[in-house]
Amino acid sequence: MKAIVYSQHGLPIADPKSLYEAEIARPEPGLRDLLVKIQAISVNPVDTKVRAGSPTDTPRILGWDAVGIVEAIGPDVTLFQPGDTVYYAGSITRPGAYAEYGLVDERIAGRKPTTLSDADAAALPLTSLTAWELLFDRLGVPEGGGEGASLLIVGAAGGVGSILTQLARKLTKLRVIGTASRPETEAWIRELGAHDVIDHTRPLLEGLRAMGAPQVEYVASLTHTDDHYPQIVEALAPQGRLGVIDDPKTLDVVPLKRKAASLHWELMFTRSLFETPDMVRQHEILNRVAALVDEGVLRTTIGEHFGTINAENLRRAHALIESSRARGKIVLEGF
Incomplete structure (x- = not known):
């Protein structure tokens, strides 16, 4: 063949x-x-x-x-x-x-x-499985739940972000905040259902505060986690949950302790890898x-x-x- x-x-x-x-x-x-x-x-x-x-x-x-x-x-x-x-x-x-x-x-x-x-x-397939497992299995958001809470999706215009934005908007009551850096990707994320979009080339906290959401209960970091991590830790609400799918060189979990925040890895291949x-x-x-x-x-x-x-x-x-x-x-x- x-x-x-x-x-x-x-x-x-x-x-x-x-x-x-x-x-x-x-x-x-x-x-x-x-x-x-x-x-x-x-x-x-x-x-x-x-x-x-x-x-x-x-x-x-x-x-x-x-x-x-x-x-x-x-x-x-x-x-x-x-x-x-x-x-x-x-x-x-x-x-x-x-x-x-x-x-x-x-x-x-x-x-x-x-x-x-x-x-x-x-x-x-790959992005749907990753987004579904991240939102429902790892971050633990129940279908139909999340009222009064916010989800920040870092890199919302990519493959996983595009389906995660839809799942969060359609199947939960979360406020969905996506990040983008270009007018066309911002428009794409809004079209998929994001309530708000911020520019990830600027400090995330700056964008969140400007829209009246200085802290978020859930963060899905899909790309460039190394670059955004200090801002994510600061933006995460006490007892919040952070989900990560990319490959940072290192990830120090100690800064999460003060907020009793939790870190959740998502790898779509885990279930098949370990059967x-x-x-x-x-x-x-x-x-x-x-x-x-x-x-x-x-x-x-x-x-x-x-x-x-x-x-x-x-x-x-x-x-x-x-x-x-x-x-x-x-x-x-x-x-």
Whole structure:
């Protein structure tokens, strides 16, 4: 099968060898696996981070967002049948979705929203799972709850921020405050439902105080946590909760003690990485997200469609993500 791979980590994305096309053997499903013929994918920051920093002895397939049709199933599969259309984010320990076929454990796949095209649906799995787990599982906000409290989303215009903004606005009573740095990203966040937007190139406290919210009960720090951390600690209300998804070089939790504030890490891959007893929860979340999309409660967070799935277009997508100027999700479709 055709696949786009890398075999030498750390190459600049402008180098044609950073991502290139190769012929790889088509995989065979294991006990609980779905063999999926991939129709559309999206590109995430984790793709660029793995390409840049993870050595590999053999050509490695990146990509952890896909939509496709189930062609075959393992003997223990009970949730899907051949012919079903699924969407999923996959496992960091397995070959990814930059390929004509992929394998995914049925417990971390969901039915594709019926009202979306393949490309529009491909924008959703990884970010929806991350945002849902961060808001409800890590920060502990109950659905329908949060009245009188505020959520600050640092980096709200990105992939995770775009879906987190919607979930918080539609499924809770929180006051949703997003951060952005450009007029187009500010408009995007407001369109997705944020009550307020502040400029994260300026001190966060300055923006919060200007809108009458000097302290917030919840913070979701999605990017540049190192840069904003002292401001976040100061802005966090006593007994508040901070959720983090990015990769700060270090994170000193001691400043949180005075406020009895808590720190919560979110990694969407944890459940599949450790095959936790509640691994099927991701199947349930994706099905719930699909239902909310089909009901018109949530919308796709697609930002740009980069055309067919090939090495050149994927290098362009990686370059845009590495520039930190992407808005929403970058998708590709077909081979």
